[in-house]
Amino acid sequence: MTLAHWLWAVPVFGLMIFVHELGHFAAAKFFGIRVHEFALGFGPSVLRFAKGGTRYSLRAVPLGGFVRMAGMDPDEPEDPAGFSNKPVYARALTILAGPLMNFLLASLLLSAFAYARWAEAPVIGQTLAECGGQPCPVAVAGLQPGDLVLEIDGEPVGAWSEVRLRVAGSGGAPLEVRLARDGRQFSAVLTPVQVEGEYVLGIRQATPSVWRALAWGPAMTCRYAGTWIGWLVDTVTGRQPVELYGPVGMTRAIATEASAGVTNLLALTAALSINLGLFNLLPIPALDGAHLLFMAVEAVRGRRLDPEFVGMAHFFGLLLLVGLTLVVTYGDLRAAILGS
16 A cells, blocks of 8 residues: 555545535525534634635644534524524434435445446446357357356456456457356356457447446445444444444555555445444434434423533533544554554
8 A cells, every 4th residue: 555545534534524514514504503614624724715604614634624503602692593593403404414414425425336336347238149240159159138247267257348358368269158147157158259350259248327326325325324233233232342443444444445446445435424424323422413312302391401511411522532532543553553
């Protein structure tokens, strides 16, 4: 892995956090909540401008971000357009919009991942009957559109480009091709024929479906989320050991997938975005889930919780999260050093 692979962590983390905060920001604007600042990153501002009563800023440390809304700080002067003065449903949807945007991002990334994979998959899309005035080998062998090429002469095939190279370099010698159709595997011996100086079998690649990919992304997002929830339940109940990865571990994973290609990075970014969305929904103070929990209690009680109690809960929750991050980061660094 090169330095460039490690640097992929910056846009990956930046994208996930930007989309998350954009969800909060867009919902706040929709419900008429005053937004003081929409920031990407932490630390001193590198670039900033104001528009529509909101300050937009890019900060020096690109690992985080926030939306600062009026009415979130109990010590702030009363503001009719503040967060705390909006109905419960508006506040809840504003908080929920962040994780939902992470799920939307994951769905789009997984759709892009699927389309990219299918675009290169060794799937037969069309079989030709005639090749240069003679029957095509695939027509004689009875291959059909949708057949998946698994192996050629005993060597695995993972991409359509490999099929083309094997056929072009065959010199006209018979090829033993293993394929899959409707869940079963079978073999066929195909002898390439020469057409205009090139050896061919009479097959064309299948064209991937955009709509199928768009449907696949959300389906896989839901499946991954279900797996994550199952892992959380098993971890809490002690059925499996706790396994947590901090910023260092995630950066290493990003660098590893980036070194394998951008397509792999799409899938990992989607998984991390789902993790971020689900983690934020946990009812831990300082996370979105705790905000939603406090609002649910407020709705049941018919009156708001003490702002000082809520503020202290979020403060101690933040300390807990910072401590957990430090512990996990230490474990990641120790594992990286010992592993190297």
